[in-house]
Amino acid sequence: MGSVLQLFSEYNIPGAFWVNIQLTLWSALFSLILGVILVVMRISPISSMRVFGRTYVEFFQNMPLTIIMVFMVLGVFAQLKLSFSTVFSVNFFWLAVVGLSLYTAAFVCESLRSGINTVPLGQAEAARALGLSFIQSASEIILPQAFRGSVAPLGNTFIALLKNSTVAAAASVATESSSLMSEMIEYHANSIVAIFLIFALGYVILVLPIGALTTFLSNKLAVRR
C-alpha cells in the first residue's frame, strides 16, 4: 500500500488520465461531426456520395489504429510538414486527436446507421410526400430519431474511443496514461502488478459511468411509436 501511495506522489497519475480524457472529448466531438456527415452521405440519393461514404468507412474501420497514429506523426507531420503548433507536445496532441477522430468517425457513422435502421421507412416516405427535401427530411425527421435509437452503439463507440486514446502513445503523446505506465514500470520494476492495477482500475472507473449513462439515456430517449 505504501508503495502505491509513493507512486501517486511521485507521478501525476490523474494528470495522465486527464490527457486521455481530453483526447477523448475532442475526438468524440470531431468524430461525431464527421460521422454525421458520413452517414448523411451513406443514405444520400446521390450515388457518388454513397460510394465515398462507404469507401471511407470500409477503409478506416478495417485499418489498425496504431498505423493511423504512426502515419499522423511520420507521414502527416514529418513528411507532409503539416503541424498544429511549434510546441511539440501540443502538436502531437492535436495530431493524435485528428487520427482518433478520422478513425472513430467510421464507427460513429456505422452506429448512426444502425440507428437509422430503427426508423421506419414510412417516416421518410411521409417527409418526402410532404415535399421536404432530402436534407430537410434527414435533419428534421430521420437523424433526430436515429440519434435517439443509436445511443447504445454510440456509447460503446465512445467507450472504445476512451480506451483507444492510449494508442496516442504511438503518436508521441508522451503525457498520456499508457506512456506514463511504461515509464513507471521502467523505474519501478518491483511494483509492476500494482502499476498495472492502478491503470486498469483507472479505466474501469472512467468507463463504468459512461456505460451507466448510456443505458440510462438509451431508455430515456427511446422514440415512442
Next chain:
Amino acid sequence: MELSHVEKHFGSLHVLKDINLRVNMGEVLVVVGPSGSGKSTMCRTINRLESIDSGVIRIDGEPLPQEGRDLANLRAEVGMVFQSFNLFANKTILENMTLAPIKVRHMDKKDAEDLAMDLLARVGVESQASKMPSQLSGGQQQRVAIARALAMKPKIMLFDEPTSALDPEMVNEVLDVMIQLAQEGMTMICVTHEMGFARRAANRIVFMADGRILEEDTPDGFFDHAKTKRAQDFLSKILTH
C-alpha cells in the same frame, strides 16, 4: 391527373400492366381489388414514391419531374395519407402539422400554427395538439395525418388504405373526415377495402386485379352489375357476410 400506359416491375414481378386512368378535378375515385393487385403501388406512383418503368403520369398536364426540387414541389401539391399514419414520431402533433408548411411553403410560424389549429379542429383533434403521436389512438393519428396533408393545400389527395390498420371502432371517424372532404370538392384517389364508403363517396370505382384495371364504373354500376367474372368473384367474397 392522368396515367397513360404505365408499367412497373418489382424484379420479375409485373405489378402494373398498361395502366390508363384519368381523374378530373373534384372527382372522388375509389380503387378496389384483391390484395396484391397493384392498387397501392399505383397510388404511390402518382407522387413518385414508386418509380415507373415506362408510361407517363401527368398532373395538370405536366409530366412528373425527375427526383429533385421540382419533384419535391410537386409532392407538396399532392397530399398522401398512409395505411400506417406515419406521423413524425419525434414531433408533437402541432409540429407535425406545421413542419412542411414552414419548411416547404415558407409560411411564418404563427400563420402555420393558426392553419394547423383550424385543420385539427376540423378533424376533431385540436385538444391533442401538444401531445406526441404515440399518445393518440390510431383513429386520431390518422385524422391528424389527413389534416397534415391538408395543411399543404394540396390539389389532390391520395389515400393508401387509410383504415386498414385501424381497430374497427375507429374506422368510421376516419371515413367521416374523408366523406366530408369529398363533399367539399377535394379531388381524391382512395385505395380502400371499405365498400360502404366507396358506395357513398365515390364518383367512380376502379377495380384492379393482377396489375390491371379491369373495370371502371359508377358505384351503383359496379356494385350492382359488375361486368367481369373477376369483379363478380371479388364482390361475392366481400359482400356475402
